Amino acid sequence: MAELWIDMLAVLDGTARLAAPLILCAMAGLVSERSGIVDIGLEGKLLTGAFAAAAVATLTGSPWAGLAAALAASVMLALVHGFACITHRGEQIVSGVAVNILALGMTVVVANALFRHGGHTPPLGAEERFSPLSLPLAETLRDVPVVGPLYAELVSGHNLLVYAAFLSVALVWWLVWRTRFGLRLRAAGELPEAVDSAGVSVSALRYRGILIAGLLCGLAGAYLSIAHGAGFVREMSAGKGFLALAALIFGRWRPLPVLFACLLFGLLDTVAPRLQGMDLPLIGPAPVALVSVLPYAMTVVLLAGFFGRAVPPRALGRPFAKEH
Amino acid sequence: MTALPRWLDIGVLPVVNLALALLAAAVVVALVGEDPLEVFGVLLQGAFASGSLGYTLYYATNFVFTGLAAALAFQARLFNIGAEGQATLGGLGIALACLSLETVLPGWLVALVAIGGAALFGAAWAVVPGWLQAYRGSHIVITTIMFNFLASGLMVWLLSGPMMRPGQGSPQTRLFDEAVRLPAIHDLVRGLGFEAARSPLNLSFLFALLACAAVWVLIWRTKFGYALRAIGHSEEAARYAGIPVRRAVVAAMALSGALAGCMALNEVLGVQHKLVLNFSAGYGFTGIAVALMGRNHPLGILGAGLLFGALFQGGAELNFEFETITHELALVIQGLVILFSGALAYMFTPWLARRLFLRSAAHG
Numbered sequence A: 001m002a003e004l005w006i007d008m009l010a011v012l013d014g015t016a017r018l019a020a021p022l023i024l025c026a027m028a029g030l031v032s033e034r035s036g037i038v039d040i041g042l043e044g045k046l047l048t049g050a051f052a053a054a055a056v057a058t059l060t061g062s063p064w065a066g067l068a069a070a071l072a073a074s075v076m077l078a079l080v081h082g083f084a085c086i087t088h089r090g091e092q093i094v095s096g097v098a099v100n101i102l103a104l105g106m107t108v109v110v111a112n113a114l115f116r117h118g119g120h121t122p123p124l125g126a127e128e129r130f131s132p133l134s135l136p137l138a139e140t141l142r143d144v145p146v147v148g149p150l151y152a153e154l155v156s157g158h159n160l161l162v163y164a165a166f167l168s169v170a171l172v173w174w175l176v177w178r179t180r181f182g183l184r185l186r187a188a189g190e191l192p193e194a195v196d197s198a199g200v201s202v203s204a205l206r207y208r209g210i211l212i213a214g215l216l217c218g219l220a221g222a223y224l225s226i227a228h229g230a231g232f233v234r235e236m237s238a239g240k241g242f243l244a245l246a247a248l249i250f251g252r253w254r255p256l257p258v259l260f261a262c263l264l265f266g267l268l269d270t271v272a273p274r275l276q277g278m279d280l281p282l283i284g285p286a287p288v289a290l291v292s293v294l295p296y297a298m299t300v301v302l303l304a305g306f307f308g309r310a311v312p313p314r315a316l317g318r319p320f321a322k323e324h
Numbered sequence B: 001m002t003a004l005p006r007w008l009d010i011g012v013l014p015v016v017n018l019a020l021a022l023l024a025a026a027v028v029v030a031l032v033g034e035d036p037l038e039v040f041g042v043l044l045q046g047a048f049a050s051g052s053l054g055y056t057l058y059y060a061t062n063f064v065f066t067g068l069a070a071a072l073a074f075q076a077r078l079f080n081i082g083a084e085g086q087a088t089l090g091g092l093g094i095a096l097a098c099l100s101l102e103t104v105l106p107g108w109l110v111a112l113v114a115i116g117g118a119a120l121f122g123a124a125w126a127v128v129p130g131w132l133q134a135y136r137g138s139h140i141v142i143t144t145i146m147f148n149f150l151a152s153g154l155m156v157w158l159l160s161g162p163m164m165r166p167g168q169g170s171p172q173t174r175l176f177d178e179a180v181r182l183p184a185i186h187d188l189v190r191g192l193g194f195e196a197a198r199s200p201l202n203l204s205f206l207f208a209l210l211a212c213a214a215v216w217v218l219i220w221r222t223k224f225g226y227a228l229r230a231i232g233h234s235e236e237a238a239r240y241a242g243i244p245v246r247r248a249v250v251a252a253m254a255l256s257g258a259l260a261g262c263m264a265l266n267e268v269l270g271v272q273h274k275l276v277l278n279f280s281a282g283y284g285f286t287g288i289a290v291a292l293m294g295r296n297h298p299l300g301i302l303g304a305g306l307l308f309g310a311l312f313q314g315g316a317e318l319n320f321e322f323e324t325i326t327h328e329l330a331l332v333i334q335g336l337v338i339l340f341s342g343a344l345a346y347m348f349t350p351w352l353a354r355r356l357f358l359r360s361a362a363h364g
Helices: A001-033 A042-060 A063-087 A092-115 A147-155 A160-178 A179-192 A192-198 A201-226 A238-249 A256-272 A290-294 A294-303 B006-032 B036-048 B055-077 B083-101 B107-136 B140-159 B185-191 B202-219 B223-233 B235-240 B247-271 B284-294 B298-321 B329-343 B349-355 B359-363
Strands: none
Touching: A001 A042, A001 A147, A001 A160, A001 A179, A001 A256, A042 A201, A042 A238, A042 B247, A042 B298, A042 B359, A063 A092, A063 A256, A092 B006, A092 B284, A092 B329, A160 A179, A160 A201, A179 A192, A179 A201, A179 B006, A179 B055, A192 A201, A201 A238, A238 A256, A238 A294, A238 B140, A238 B329, A238 B349, A256 A290, A256 A294, A256 B140, A290 A294, A290 B140, A290 B223, A294 B140, A294 B247, B006 B055, B006 B083, B006 B284, B006 B298, B006 B329, B006 B349, B036 B055, B036 B298, B055 B140, B055 B202, B055 B223, B055 B284, B083 B107, B083 B247, B083 B284, B107 B140, B107 B247, B185 B247, B185 B284, B202 B223, B202 B247, B202 B298, B223 B235, B235 B247, B247 B359, B284 B298, B284 B329
C-alpha cells in the first residue's frame, strides 16, 4: 500500500514538473487573449526565454541574471507582436507565426555565434541553475504515514520556478478577475468599443496584457533551460507553447480550469513513457505515440462542441481601430 | 485602410517588405560579427552556382506547393496553418499506395495512384478542420495546429510500429520499388541527350508548375473561385448572394490540403523513396511566408517559392563558409519576411501613398 502511494506520488511529482512550463505559458496566453490578442507565439517566446536564460547564465554564472535575460528577451518578442497587432493592426495569426519562426532561427544563430556549440549552450553547473528547494521540516516529516511522503515528495523538493508557476495561477486570477485593471482588460477582449467610449485606451490595455504574457513566457523559458534542464538545446520548447495553447482553450480561458487542463496534459506526458512496452487489455502494445498526442485530440473534440463548448473572448483576434 | 493602386500593391510593396526583412537580417549578421554583404554574397552564389540550381528548384517545389495551399485558403480568408500535417498525411498516402500496390500493378500506374493518394490524404486531413470551422464554429487556426501534432503522433506510431521497415530499428518504411519513383530531372535531361548536374530535382517540379496554372484558373476563371474570393471579401455578402458558404469553406480546405499533400510527391516519391519521420521539416510554415510574399497570386507564389528555394539552398552553403553563421539564418529571414509582408504589410502604405502624391488614396 505504502509502495503504491509512493509510486503515485512519483507520478504526480513528474506531473508537476512537466506541467509547470505549460501553466506559465497558458497563463500568459490567458492574459493576452483575454485582452483580445490571439497568442500563437507562446512557443516562440518560450524558446527565446529558454535560450536567453541559458546563454546569460552561462556567461555570468548567475541563474538570476539568466532569469532577467529570459524575461527581457521574451518581452521583446511580445512587443514585436504588439507592435504588429496593436499599433499596426496586423493579422495576429500571421504575426504569431512570424514570432515562432523568428525565435526558431534567432536562438540557433545567436547560440552558434556566442558558443560555437552546434546551436546549444554549454551544459550548466549546479550553481548556475535554480536547484530544488527543500521546504522546512521535509526530512523530519518524511516518516509520518501518508502525509509525510506527500509533503516530502510532492510539495517539497521543486525548484523556485515550479512554485512560481502555481503561484502565477492565483496571481492571474486575482489580477484579471479582482482588480479594476482586470475588468478593463477583459472588456478590451469582449467589447473594446465600450472601453474606448469610457475613455480608457484599448491599445494601452492590450499592450499591458501582452507584456504580462511576455513575462510569464520568459519565466517558463527560464524553467526549461536553467531549472528543469541544464542548458539550451535547439528547439527545446518542443511544442510546449502549443500544448499550453490547447490547455488554454481546453480550460476555456479561465485560470482554474486551465490549471487543471495543464495538470491533465502534464499527467498524460508523465504516464506515456511509463506505458512503453506494456501490453494493454484489448489494445495490445501501448501506442505511446498516440497517448502523447491525446491532449490535442481532446482539444479538437472540445472545440467541436460535442461536449461542453469553448467560447473565446468575443473580440479575440479583432484589431481595434479607434474612431476619430 | 489606405488603398494603393494595384501595381504598387503587387509590384512595389513586396519588394519594399523583402528589402526591410533583408535589412533586419543584415543587422543580425552584423551584430554577430560578420560582414552582411559577404554573407549575402555567399548565399546568392550558393543558390545559383551551376551545380546548385537544381537544389534551389527542388526546394522551390516544396514551397510552391505549400505556398499555393496557404494562398488558396487565404482567398476565402481561411488560415490553413496545418500544411505540415497535411503534407505528412500526403506522404502516408503515397507510402500506402506504393507499399501495397507495387508488386501488383505496373510502376507508372502505382505512381499515378500514389499521386492521387497524396492529394486525397492531404485533403482528408484538412477537411476535418474545415468542416469543424464551417459547421461547428471551431476556429480553424487552432484545429489545424492541433492536427499538425496529431499527424506527427500518428506518424511516430505507424513508423515505429505497423509500418516500420522489417528487421530494422529506425522509424521508417522500406524503400519503394524503383519503378514507382518519380524520375529525377537530370536523368530525364540526359535521356534527351544533354548533361545536367545531379540534384534531387525531379518531375514534381513540373507538377508544381501545373498546380500554379490550375490554381490560377480555379481562382480567377471558375464560379467556385469567384465564390471563394467573395467569401474572402465578405462572408455576409457572399451568403446573401446565395453562395453556399459552408460547403465552399470545406471544399477550399480540401483543395488546400490536397496541394499541401502534394508536397510529399517531391520529398517522398521524388527524393527519399520511403516514408521517414518529419520529412515536412517546417516547409508547411514556409508556405505561409511564400503566400504572403506572393500576394496570394500563383505567379507571385512561383517567384516567392524560387526566392525561398534560393534562400534555403544558399543557406546550406553558409555552414561551410562561416564559423558563426549557419543555415538557420534562412529561418530568421523567413520569420522577418512573414512579419514585414504579413503582419506589418501596411506599415508603409500611408507613407508610400504620400510619397507618390496619391492624394485620393491617402485620404481613403
